[in-house]
Amino acid sequence: MVTTFNKEAGDTVQVTVPVNPPIINISNLNVFSKKEHILKNINIGIPKNKITVLLGPSGCGKTTLLKCLNRLTDLHSDLRLEGSIEIDGDDILHTKKDITQIRQKMGLLLQRPYPLPMSIYDNIAYGLKIKGITNKKIVGEKVEKHLKEVALWDEVKDRLKSSAQSLSIGQQQRLCLARGLAVEPEIILADEPTSALDPISSRVIEEEFLQLKDHYTLILVTHILRQAKRIADYVIFMYYGEIVEHGNAAEIFDNPQTTILKEYLRLGH
Amino acid sequence: MTLRRKLEEKFFHALSALFALFIVFVLVHIIWSIFQKGISALSWQMVSQEPKGGFYLGKEGGILNAIAGSFYLAIASTILAFIISLPVALFMNIYLIKYKRTLTGIRFFLDVLWGVPSIVYGAFGFVILIYLGMKTSLGAGIITVAVMIAPIMIRAMDEVLKTIPIGLQEAAYALGSTKTETAYKIFFRQALPGFATAVLLAFGRGIGDAASVLFTTGFTDYVPQKLSDPAATLPLSIFFQLGSPYDEVQSRAYASAIILIFIVLVISISARLLSGAGKSRK
Numbered sequence: 405m406v407t408t409f410n411k412e413a414g415d416t417v418q419v420t421v422p423v424n425p426p427i428i429n430i431s432n433l434n435v436f437s438k439k440e441h442i443l444k445n446i447n448i449g450i451p452k453n454k455i456t457v458l459l460g461p462s463g464c465g466k467t468t469l470l471k472c473l474n475r476l477t478d479l480h481s482d483l484r485l486e487g488s489i490e491i492d493g494d495d496i497l498h499t500k501k502d503i504t505q506i507r508q509k510m511g512l513l514l515q516r517p518y519p520l521p522m523s524i525y526d527n528i529a530y531g532l533k534i535k536g537i538t539n540k541k542i543v544g545e546k547v548e549k550h551l552k553e554v555a556l557w558d559e560v561k562d563r564l565k566s567s568a569q570s571l572s573i574g575q576q577q578r579l580c581l582a583r584g585l586a587v588e589p590e591i592i593l594a595d596e597p598t599s600a601l602d603p604i605s606s607r608v609i610e611e612e613f614l615q616l617k618d619h620y621t622l623i624l625v626t627h628i629l630r631q632a633k634r635i636a637d638y639v640i641f642m643y644y645g646e647i648v649e650h651g652n653a654a655e656i657f658d659n660p661q662t663t664i665l666k667e668y669l670r671l672g673h
Numbered sequence: 674m675t676l677r678r679k680l681e682e683k684f685f686h687a688l689s690a691l692f693a694l695f696i697v698f699v700l701v702h703i704i705w706s707i708f709q710k711g712i713s714a715l716s717w718q719m720v721s722q723e724p725k726g727g728f729y730l731g732k733e734g735g736i737l738n739a740i741a742g743s744f745y746l747a748i749a750s751t752i753l754a755f756i757i758s759l760p761v762a763l764f765m766n767i768y769l770i771k772y773k774r775t776l777t778g779i780r781f782f783l784d785v786l787w788g789v790p791s792i793v794y795g796a797f798g799f800v801i802l803i804y805l806g807m808k809t810s811l812g813a814g815i816i817t818v819a820v821m822i823a824p825i826m827i828r829a830m831d832e833v834l835k836t837i838p839i840g841l842q843e844a845a846y847a848l849g850s851t852k853t854e855t856a857y858k859i860f861f862r863q864a865l866p867g868f869a870t871a872v873l874l875a876f877g878r879g880i881g882d883a884a885s886v887l888f889t890t891g892f893t894d895y896v897p898q899k900l901s902d903p904a905a906t907l908p909l910s911i912f913f914q915l916g917s918p919y920d921e922v923q924s925r926a927y928a929s930a931i932i933l934i935f936i937v938l939v940i941s942i943s944a945r946l947l948s949g950a951g952k953s954r955k
Contacts (some may be wrong), residue, residue, distance in 0.1 A: 476843050481771035504849040512847035518840040521863040530858070531848040580844065587848055 433487035460642035511584025516600035517576035519568035574605025711927025739910035747880035750818035762830035786824035792884035799888035812900035814890030833867030883908035
């Protein structure tokens with residue numbers, strides 16, 4: 405399947421849609437704030453079990469798009485959403501289903517870690533408890549499993565009861581990832597998750613992502629071009645609230661079509 | 674640096690230091706003069722006995738009535754105000770977080786209430802009291818003082834909750850928390866060390882205020898036994914003793930002030946220690 409659209413006069417873009425079927429289908433999504441038209445007519449499918457990278461300069465609407473996906477936009481009264489976002493066939497913008505259940509389908513990593521004000525153990529157990537899982541044995545097993553999944557278990561197994569804030573910031577971010585995984589999401593949303601981390605911790609998170617894509621769909625917002633090149637399977641390039649180009653990573657990076665993307669890749673920011 | 678900038682720097686540095694010293698001096702002077710005038714009258718009898726007949730004329734007795742009354746009143750009204758304030762402060766910062774204008778309005782309203790003189794609360798309490806056909810009593814005082822200190826506590830808690838980053842709220846929702854869970858399981862814990870200060874601030878105003886209890890709690894020479902009894906309070910006790918022409922009674926007033934300051938100091942320090950312990954556990 406080939407989609408064609410015109411971006412600027414003379415710029416015709418041809419993009420092949422990835423092999424995996426989309427898990428999220430966004431159609432005609434428009435987001436307005438009081439003063440601005442933040443997202444303009446977004447139509448895109450997010451492929452399942454791939455790492456999709458939302459790439460673009462600051463202020464282009466990447467984060468807003470990400471937060472639409474689990475309706476964290478609800479926190480802002482001045483944002484108005486139009487269009488539809490289908491996840492598993494459910495239009496989450498108009499569904500009557502419980503929003504908390506929809507959000508549990510998605511883990512979230514933010515620009516810096518926000519551990520819950522409780523122990524390392526409870527940070528992971530919290531999501532399970534509010535889901536209704538209270539059996540201590542099961543909770544304990546899951547805590548261990550997910551801490552191992554993010555390679556944090558060996559570092560914290562002797563101090564599970566100490567506060568999550570006593571961890572280093574890189575460890576905290578991995579804890580936040582484990583906490584998200586514990587509620588068994590299908591999708592992981594990450595908003596520049598390495599921007600507060602040192603290069604080594606950043607690489608650890610990237611490695612995690614590469615391993616997680618076998619079981620999860622990952623959507624990563626970043627403005628670090630090298631990071632995108634390292635881990636992206638599928639790239640959506642945004643500029644001023646619009647999707648300018650999208651396609652498999654190799655096509656986007658090796659054969660950009662629009663002048664904006666070419667310029668962006670050349671400057672490498 | 675030019676000479677002018679150097680002088681400017683020196684001048685404002687000296688000015689700040691001078692005023693800071695002045696404030697410390699005033700505080701030390703207040704405490705010193707109270708101690709000087711009151712320490713001689715301070716005795717075990719002062720804190721362990723109710724006033725006997727003729728106490729205000731210089732005879733036997735102590736101010737146990739006022740100490741007990743103030744404790745009952747301040748502790749109960751602080752607890753009552755806490756029960757009112759916690760949901761309000763959390764409501765403002767969880768449910769109303771997206772309605773910025775409404776929030777600004779509520780905060781302004783609370784700030785106005787904070788600034789209302791306590792005698793107005795006292796008069797208001799008194800009117801309600803008459804309307805309900807009640808006597809001046811410990812219970813009426815507790816309610817009046819709780820209403821008076823609740824805006825202080827709400828705003829102080831609100832200031833603490835405001836500092837919690839939106840990211841923590843997003844993280845909580847992303848895990849599937851409801852608003853109530855976010856409020857009481859996450860925000861409450863995150864803000865707990867700061868809440869100690871809020872409670873302390875309200876308690877300090879509650880125990881030290883005379884005007885709000887003047888009409889509502891009344892005054893008595895006995896330790897109150899139940900909520901419907903009138904109760905004495907330290908600020909009013911100090912007021913009545915200071916009004917006496919006898920030197921002996923006046924120095925007892927200063928001794929009572931020492932006791933009041935001591936109580937506030939102990940509560941302050943223990944609250945600081947508690948919240949400090951909370952922080953270091955992080």
